[in-house]
Amino acid sequence: MTARTIAGEFGSDGMIRVEASGKEGHLASESTRDGRNSKSVALSAFAGEVSTEQAKTPLISIKDLTVGFPSYGKTTKRAVNGVSLDIPRGEVVGLVGESGSGKSTLARAMMGMVPPPGIVEGGIVSLDGLDLSTLNEKQMRAIRGRDLSMMVPNPRSELNPLLTVGRQISNVAHEHLGISRKQAEAKAMEMLRSVRISDAERRFNAYPHELSGGMAQRVIIAIALICSPRFIISDDATSGLDVTVQAQVLELMSTLVRDRGASMLFITRDIGIAAHFCNRVAVMYAGEIVEIADTQSFFERPAHPYSVMLLSAFLHNPALRAKWTKKADDLSGAAPLSGGCPFRFRCVRARERCAVEHPKLSRFRPRHDVRCHFPVGTPS
Amino acid sequence: MTSLLEVNDMSMAFPLAGSKKVVQAVNAVSFTLNKGETLSLVGESGSGKTTIGRCVLGLIEPTDGTVTFDGARMGGNRTIRSPSLRGRLQLVFQEPAESLDPRVRVGRTIAEPLRAQKLNRADRDKRVLEIARRVGLPDSALDAFPAELSAGQQQRVGIGRAIVTRPELIVLDEPTSALDPTARAEIIDLLIRLQGELETAYLFISHDLSTVRYVSHRVAVLYLGMIVEESPAADLFAKPRHPYSIGLLSSVLLPDPKLKGRPRIELKGEIPSPIDLPKGCFLASRCPFADTHTINNMPPITTVERGHMVRCFKHKEIAEMDYTSDMFASFQAETKRVLSQGVEDN
Numbered sequence: 133m134t135a136r137t138i139a140g141e142f143g144s145d146g147m148i149r150v151e152a153s154g155k156e157g158h159l160a161s162e163s164t165r166d167g168r169n170s171k172s173v174a175l176s177a178f179a180g181e182v183s184t185e186q187a188k189t190p191l192i193s194i195k196d197l198t199v200g201f202p203s204y205g206k207t208t209k210r211a212v213n214g215v216s217l218d219i220p221r222g223e224v225v226g227l228v229g230e231s232g233s234g235k236s237t238l239a240r241a242m243m244g245m246v247p248p249p250g251i252v253e254g255g256i257v258s259l260d261g262l263d264l265s266t267l268n269e270k271q272m273r274a275i276r277g278r279d280l281s282m283m284v285p286n287p288r289s290e291l292n293p294l295l296t297v298g299r300q301i302s303n304v305a306h307e308h309l310g311i312s313r314k315q316a317e318a319k320a321m322e323m324l325r326s327v328r329i330s331d332a333e334r335r336f337n338a339y340p341h342e343l344s345g346g347m348a349q350r351v352i353i354a355i356a357l358i359c360s361p362r363f364i365i366s367d368d369a370t371s372g373l374d375v376t377v378q379a380q381v382l383e384l385m386s387t388l389v390r391d392r393g394a395s396m397l398f399i400t401r402d403i404g405i406a407a408h409f410c411n412r413v414a415v416m417y418a419g420e421i422v423e424i425a426d427t428q429s430f431f432e433r434p435a436h437p438y439s440v441m442l443l444s445a446f447l448h449n450p451a452l453r454a455k456w457t458k459k460a461d462d463l464s465g466a467a468p469l470s471g472g473c474p475f476r477f478r479c480v481r482a483r484e485r486c487a488v489e490h491p492k493l494s495r496f497r498p499r500h501d502v503r504c505h506f507p508v509g510t511p512s
Numbered sequence: 513m514t515s516l517l518e519v520n521d522m523s524m525a526f527p528l529a530g531s532k533k534v535v536q537a538v539n540a541v542s543f544t545l546n547k548g549e550t551l552s553l554v555g556e557s558g559s560g561k562t563t564i565g566r567c568v569l570g571l572i573e574p575t576d577g578t579v580t581f582d583g584a585r586m587g588g589n590r591t592i593r594s595p596s597l598r599g600r601l602q603l604v605f606q607e608p609a610e611s612l613d614p615r616v617r618v619g620r621t622i623a624e625p626l627r628a629q630k631l632n633r634a635d636r637d638k639r640v641l642e643i644a645r646r647v648g649l650p651d652s653a654l655d656a657f658p659a660e661l662s663a664g665q666q667q668r669v670g671i672g673r674a675i676v677t678r679p680e681l682i683v684l685d686e687p688t689s690a691l692d693p694t695a696r697a698e699i700i701d702l703l704i705r706l707q708g709e710l711e712t713a714y715l716f717i718s719h720d721l722s723t724v725r726y727v728s729h730r731v732a733v734l735y736l737g738m739i740v741e742e743s744p745a746a747d748l749f750a751k752p753r754h755p756y757s758i759g760l761l762s763s764v765l766l767p768d769p770k771l772k773g774r775p776r777i778e779l780k781g782e783i784p785s786p787i788d789l790p791k792g793c794f795l796a797s798r799c800p801f802a803d804t805h806t807i808n809n810m811p812p813i814t815t816v817e818r819g820h821m822v823r824c825f826k827h828k829e830i831a832e833m834d835y836t837s838d839m840f841a842s843f844q845a846e847t848k849r850v851l852s853q854g855v856e857d858n
Contacts, residue, residue: 330781374556374719378763402765407767434850447844449848
């Protein structure tokens, strides 16, 4: 489920015009951003003018989201387990954790694209107060790419190899903004320039295989941003890039996000990116958010033993690192979940209480929550 | 003392199908590597790191220059595959999962290089068990298939397979870049420990600078197949002299929000094509110090300090500007402070 799929879905025609007058209350205004014409504003029109009421509701609100992957003869594995997260306008939240912690599944669930056999077992994702689970697939498609968009890793495998870059970018604008092909192409060209692809006129007609990794990644960014979405998910979208290119791409993303007043969920394995690019950092382990805090507070006083372990991986001090690291005994590293704290098998601070009582996310410091019975920095 | 590995003026060009042009992947590279030492090759993708590694192992023959291992030239019938060298040179790959046969149990994978050494079965099994313990695999892992292991454990198998013959030189081609940071730290510790025990020389190919600083004795920075700076590791990070090294170092995002907004050189644009190499300094198109002289002339290699070589006309100018704050060192100090909080009550 990727940009290619998303772009493919935009191809089916006419869906944007559905319910142009449905959804009472959401069509407050005909005036839309970026000159969108009125018939295409169906589901994003509630962006029109921000009333005081709306300013209070977070742009994205996730409540108790749970995603399960059923398997034969075994219990369902919960990739995302009761996650709640509010992201206000203009905020960039970094989501970090090891592979398999549920970061990508969370992102897919927010887009309404959980890969089968996974199912959303419960919880709500709402965009500006609109519960996305109440929408049908057609309506969801109209939102994806326009209000919500997602950038994926491996840019080259996600682009359609048979279409030129310009075509792929302009398709999105043509379908979502209800503008003519010509206008969409002009907009795509403008977008290519704003992601600072050198020689944009020539690249516009290039096929994905003719681009370097860094350039292909910029095309993905152009596709994700062309409709000025209000919420962007980046799923490890910069990890395949060289450091110098990554620095450029991050700079670019933050400028574009800032200029357009969008919010972002930035998923990464690289806690270094989170430190420099995000307002808040959330740490995920075994499908749960185990710590969430303002970036400064997080790096100054990481409270969950898992967060500390993640940070200690960057420390060139094996003795001190060993004090924060414990290896799980079983081979796969995945511990069976039977109550208690799922991290206890790898936790250096685990006590009896951790085996019986599942910790709740609770306030550690101002704007700093942690899910641990014995957070670091408090006597255990 | 002669070095274990000597690479002299080595160049490698690949012909381009359908034209008379070539891809100049490596350009006049020279370096040496001693027993028990780690030399890291760092640079962006396309800088020729992996090609150098393959030339060193004799897997491809350089178009120019020589590779000498233990006093004799590599190439022809003297390669990693040839019987006389078998087991003395080894290679560890980037993608642990892809470099292991999914249908071969781990124990057999580790034993594979020993087959050529005609050990009897009991000795071989003993050796495999010893190696598995040494690389930190549980005994039960020997009967497992690669898919049953985590990525970190799979990479331990890859390393176990490499050290089982007690090689003198291991080429490690991005051994940690596919791993999570926690697994990466463990693998790096393992490699450092093994080097202490076995005195193996490592040619460590990586683009991950914070790992490189920790693991290497010396570092060579590559740009478009050319070494632009080579120096003892600590020196390079504290006093980089080439604009490209500075740009590379300042692009690294260390996990500490306070290390932001330092004076830095921003490298614009992308690496030029290795098919039509620039006439003068390779970095001129991206370098803020470039002028007509550097655009038209190739800078010579200059030794700025003992063991610290740089290929730049403006290195004196750059040395006078203050790029010397070692962000990596201050990060280590700060992280140590943060992680020492509360460590005593664990």
